[in-house]
Amino acid sequence: LVRAAVVEERVRxxxxxxxxxxxxxxxxxxxxxxxxxxxxxxxxxGLQDAPRSDKWLTTALGLVSRFGCTFYxxxxxxxxxxxxxxxxxxxxxxxxxxxxxGGVILLNDWRSxxxxxxx
Numbered sequence: 001l002v003r004a005a006v007v008e009e010r011v012r013x014x015x016x017x018x019x020x021x022x023x024x025x026x027x028x029x030x031x032x033x034x035x036x037x038x039x040x041x042x043x044x045x046g047l048q049d050a051p052r053s054d055k056w057l058t059t060a061l062g063l064v065s066r067f068g069c070t071f072y073x074x075x076x077x078x079x080x081x082x083x084x085x086x087x088x089x090x091x092x093x094x095x096x097x098x099x100x101x102g103g104v105i106l107l108n109d110w111r112s113x114x115x116x117x118x119x
Contacts, residue, residue, distance in 0.1 A: 002088060002110065006046050014050040014083055016075040050079040067098040077104055086110070 005011045023042060028035040050056065060078035064071055073094050080087035080103045087104040089095065095106050 002107065009046075012085075013045075013047045014079050014085065015047050016056075016079055017049040017052070018072070018075060019047065019049075022072060050083065053082065056082045063098060063101060066101070069094060069098055073098070077101065080104065 006013045020039070020043070024039055027038050031038065056078050059081050060071060060074040063069060063074035063077055073091070076089070077087045077098060081101070085103065088107055088110045089104065090107045092106055095104055098104060
């Protein structure tokens with residue numbers, strides 16, 4: 001659902017520039033034989049590095065302070081909040097922890113803008 005929305009350009013996928021390191025770390029340790037192929041495919045997927053800004057940094061640090069979450073998680077959430085978007089994540093723990101800040105939703109609960117209009 002998310003992949004199709006990005007590929008069809010119904011949504012813009014912004015991520016903090018650290019995404020390749022975080023995802024690369026996980027994939028290379030868990031799936032070493034597929035890591036090169038999968039990371040190359042992800043790099044071509046259409047993810048856009050969000051520009052770093054004072055607003056983004058202030059928001060990320062505020063999330064860390066308020067919810068006691070990691071800066072990694074807060075960085076993604078802050079991108080969404082700084083761009084009036086939604087952080088779509090499979091991490092239920094994070095959604096439960098920082099959901100009160102708004103702008104975050106579980107992957108299973110997300111519907112693309114096109115699908116929202118159809119319902």
